[in-house]
Amino acid sequence: MLTLQALRHDRPAVEAALSKRGLDAAPLLDQILELDLQRRTTQKEVDDLKAEQNAASRAIGDLFKAGKKEEAESRRAEVGLLKERIQALDEKQKALIQQQEDALLELPNRPHESVPSGQSEEDNEVVAEEGDKPNLGDSAKPHWELADQYKLIDFEAGVKISGAGFPVYRGKGAKLQRALIQFFLDRADAAGYEEFIPPHVVNADSGRGTGQLPDKEGQMYHCTEDDLYLIPTAEVPLTNLFRGDLLKSDELPIQLCGYTPCFRREAGSYGKDVRGLNRLHQFDKVEIVRFEKPENSYAALDGMVEHVRGLLRELELPFRTLRLCGGDLGFTSALTFDLEVWSAAQERWLEVSSVSNFETYQANRLQCRFRNAEGKPELVHTLNGSALALPRIVAALLENHQTADGIRIPAALQPYTGFDRIA
RNA sequence: GGAGAGAUGGCAGAGUGGUCGAUUGCGGCGGUCUUGAAAACCGCUGUACCGCAAGGUACCGGGGGUUCGAAUCCCUCUCUCUCCGCCA
Known part of the structure; x- marks a missing residue:
């Protein structure tokens, strides 16, 4: 399959090359790039939340070691909420990646510049x-x-x-x-x-x-x-x-x-x-x-x-x-x-x-x-x-x-x- | 088919709940030394994604679960190895 990088950086050339197969790739390319945008946005969100969770977990560990049980317990509840949001976003992210992969699979290879266009x-x-x-x-x-x-x-x-x-x-x-x-x-x-x-x-x-x-x-x-x-x-x-x-x-x-x-x-x-x-x-x-x-x-x-x-x-x-x-x-x-x-x-x-x-x-x-x-x-x-x-x-x-x-x-x-x- | 053991970075091989992305060795890269090379010594050295960057996130066979926190515990699947059985 074609690389996402090629589609992102070289879309017009990819589209032109694919047209030699008699394929109008524009809708599929639109879809893939749109999914890509969504995926990146979602990833940023989920990564930030995970960073927060990781920091909290470390803090809780430290609190336990320091014997501050009360404080640790309260932070636990806080992380619980975080986890729910992370889980939801993770699933969304997985779905996006799957859709993108499926769409990418539908795209044939990009013909070399020397390939003549033609039907059959x-x-x-x-x-x-x-x-x-x-x-x-x-x-x-x-x-x-x-x-x-x-x-x-x-x-x-x-x-x-x-x-x-x-x-x-x-x-x-x-x-x-x-x-x-x-x-x-x-x-x-x-x-x-x-x-x-x-x-x-x-x-x-x-x-x-x-x-x-x-x-x-x-x-x-x-x-x-x-x-x-x-x-x-x-x-x-x-x-x-x-x-x-x-x-x-x-x-x-x-x-x-x-x-x-x-x-x-x-x-x-x-x-x-x-x-x-x-x-x-x-x-x-x-x-x-x-x-x-x-x-x-x-x-x-x-x-x-x-x-x-x-x-x-x-x-x-x-x-x-x-x-x-x-x-x-x-x-x-x-x-x-x-x-x-x-x-x-x-x-x-x-x-x-x-x-x-x-x-x-x-x-x-x-x-x-x-x-x-x-x-x-x-x-x-x-x-x-x-x-x-x-x-x-x-x-x-x-x-x-x-x-x-x-x-x-x-x-x-x-x-x-x-x-x-x-x- | 039956019983047991295992799967960790380019490779080999540690690690059994809290800075472990992961000790160490080999390999690779850079350096010191050397006329040059080897040896020795010093340093660096996984991949992907997000980000201009700083940095962040994920990945220890695959998937799921427990937990504030999993390479580490549980379940499940796949594969590999050993022994037994069958067999070209």
């Missing part, structure tokens, strides 16, 4: 397009047909044992999956990201820390018995690794990566979007996460995008890079680049990575800070990106590298698969 994905800015789209003509088969033809994925089996959106990978399909995970992790490791294997279920505090809760409650699988959530992305456990921490300046930057399955309910999805591997309830992903000093975070973001592009080049997939517009930008993000691969048979772009800088939005919720040059705690910037999400990569590999006599495996991947073709 139509308005995203294509930053670059790379690689050649294969010319397959009418013979191009969609990946779900190829997956069936070469016995790589059994969608029906998944439906039987779990439900739609839970594919079963088999044979070379399973091996390809494992090879990609290993390939992505090796590349992340080489780029300086330390590998983690985090829990795949998290508590509500973690969900709140990275902003999935309360915003996306309905998108997560929730084990109510234990009040745990299946992770929708490794971002959640990985970023929460440093929740509540006060980092030393020289500990930054922190670079982590991890492979996890990801679980998403995807309520409300339908149609061609959910065909084959396009949209799943469970999928595999390697995620990269960084904690940065504010002045370095945008350079880090560029580095992460470049890392992901390198992976796509090695996989020999045509791809493009998008700078998300305000309307398509995630709730918690300040700037996001999406990477999309070309799906040769479906003839459309598939999002395979989303690389974001959250600035202090997550860190504020996480209370993840570092000691700055003045020795004062300051919120870090958090970033993350998929590097990469598997299903659509698999879809694109199958579709783009299909030939009359099988699927060609890119050279970079062959050491990992142990085969150079699926036939």
